[in-house]
Amino acid sequence: MLHFTPDEFERRRARLSAEMAERKLDAVMLFAQDSMFWLTGYDTFGFCFFQCLVVKADGEMRLLTRSADLRQARATSNIETVVVWRDRGGANPAIELRDMMDDMGLLGARVGVEWSTHGLTAANGKLVEEKLGSFAALTDASDLVPALRVIKSEAEIAYAREAARLGDEAFEAMWPLVREGADEGVLLHALQGDILLKGGDYPANPFILGSGEDALLCRYKSGRRNLSAQDQLTIEWSGVKAQYHAPLMRTVIVGRPLIRHEELFAAGAEALKAVEGAMRPGQTFGDVFDAHARVMEAHDLARHRLAACGYSVGARFAPSWMDPQMFVSGNAEPIRPNMTLFAHMIIMDSDSGAAMCLGQTYLTTEGAPECLSRLPIELKATG
Numbered sequence: 001m002l003h004f005t006p007d008e009f010e011r012r013r014a015r016l017s018a019e020m021a022e023r024k025l026d027a028v029m030l031f032a033q034d035s036m037f038w039l040t041g042y043d044t045f046g047f048c049f050f051q052c053l054v055v056k057a058d059g060e061m062r063l064l065t066r067s068a069d070l071r072q073a074r075a076t077s078n079i080e081t082v083v084v085w086r087d088r089g090g091a092n093p094a095i096e097l098r099d100m101m102d103d104m105g106l107l108g109a110r111v112g113v114e115w116s117t118h119g120l121t122a123a124n125g126k127l128v129e130e131k132l133g134s135f136a137a138l139t140d141a142s143d144l145v146p147a148l149r150v151i152k153s154e155a156e157i158a159y160a161r162e163a164a165r166l167g168d169e170a171f172e173a174m175w176p177l178v179r180e181g182a183d184e185g186v187l188l189h190a191l192q193g194d195i196l197l198k199g200g201d202y203p204a205n206p207f208i209l210g211s212g213e214d215a216l217l218c219r220y221k222s223g224r225r226n227l228s229a230q231d232q233l234t235i236e237w238s239g240v241k242a243q244y245h246a247p248l249m250r251t252v253i254v255g256r257p258l259i260r261h262e263e264l265f266a267a268g269a270e271a272l273k274a275v276e277g278a279m280r281p282g283q284t285f286g287d288v289f290d291a292h293a294r295v296m297e298a299h300d301l302a303r304h305r306l307a308a309c310g311y312s313v314g315a316r317f318a319p320s321w322m323d324p325q326m327f328v329s330g331n332a333e334p335i336r337p338n339m340t341l342f343a344h345m346i347i348m349d350s351d352s353g354a355a356m357c358l359g360q361t362y363l364t365t366e367g368a369p370e371c372l373s374r375l376p377i378e379l380k381a382t383g
Contacts, residue, residue, distance in 0.1 A: 026109035032117035042077035094127035112141025164246035164372035167239030204321035208236035249359030253381035264356035268345035271295035285331035310343035
């Protein structure tokens with residue numbers, strides 16, 4: 001069930017080992033599910049419980065997990081040694097992690113830890129510090145694997161392209177259903193159902209779909225309504241293949257666009273073009289944000305834009321498909337070839353009640369970025 005060849009995984013492990021040597025780390029403790037997936041193929045949502053993949057500088061790996069994930073690890077990864085900690089009253093898996101690491105010869109070693117991840121709660125982090133703080137020299141390595149994952153291999157890019165195709169086709173399956181009286185649940189069913197039907201996966205976070213006043217929200221919330229004769233509908237969705245995401249975002253109009261919608265669309269489309277111009281080697285993530293912000297300010301929309309305009313994407317797990325590298329002011333992260341980056345122009349005008357959002361995923365190159373979606377940038381309306 002591995003999505004990549006043994007050679008691909010070996011190259012990743014070699015890159016990790018080289019970076020560990022650069023940082024003088026004897027081992028790393030990986031708690032992020034996307035790190036484990038990238039390095040070994042291990043695919044599970046069991047990271048909501050305590051689990052840890054320990055990787056030594058020489059490449060030896062051992063996974064500590066629960067019995068429920070033993071077969072999951074066997075079926076989906078190349079991990080040879082899986083150690084199970086037993087669920088019981090008063091269990092402290094950090095003790096068993098310490099024992100496993102002792103067996104690996106890591107007493108007194110310099111060990112990097114992924115502290116900043118949804119896979120390690122604050123409570124579990126305290127257990128790790130209590131039981132391993134005096135066992136080894138722990139140092140924050142939360143950025144280590146994300147920095148390696150941000151540059152995609154050809155095999156990863158192929159999955160991103162497939163995810164983008166699934167996203168395009170999902171929108172095309174939904175669009176004929178957008179009309180007065182349409183139930184939002186039916187639209188969500190069309191989007192997600194089409195992706196699953198064609199071999200895609202669940203997304204790492206719920207799709208966003210909101211109409212009327214809820215078109216100004218950029219998070220999913222429960223509750224459904226039917227579309228009005230004159231309405232606005234904001235959608236953020238993603239095709240997903242082998243856990244690789246290619247998000248898209250649009251605000252579409254039921255009926256005829258208001259003048260304010262047309263004004264906001266013009267600004268959003270111009271800002272997206274400016275972002276494309278900045279999304280190339282020699283520029284930074286901060287430069288991309290600044291390009292977006294300048295256009296928004298020129299259109300007097302500073303109050304109605306967000307403080308971020310996108311982020312890196314790849315293979316991610318709940319609760320979010322966002323990677324940590326974001327388009328925000330002052331981010332010095334360089335743009336490099338073979339990144340998959342989602343840029344969103346989100347304009348929420350609470351004064352007029354109008355929303356307008358545009359977003360798509362790009363592959364960076366040596367020059368101009370390549371948009372992975374074939375959906376046109378247009379003000380789409382039913383009227």
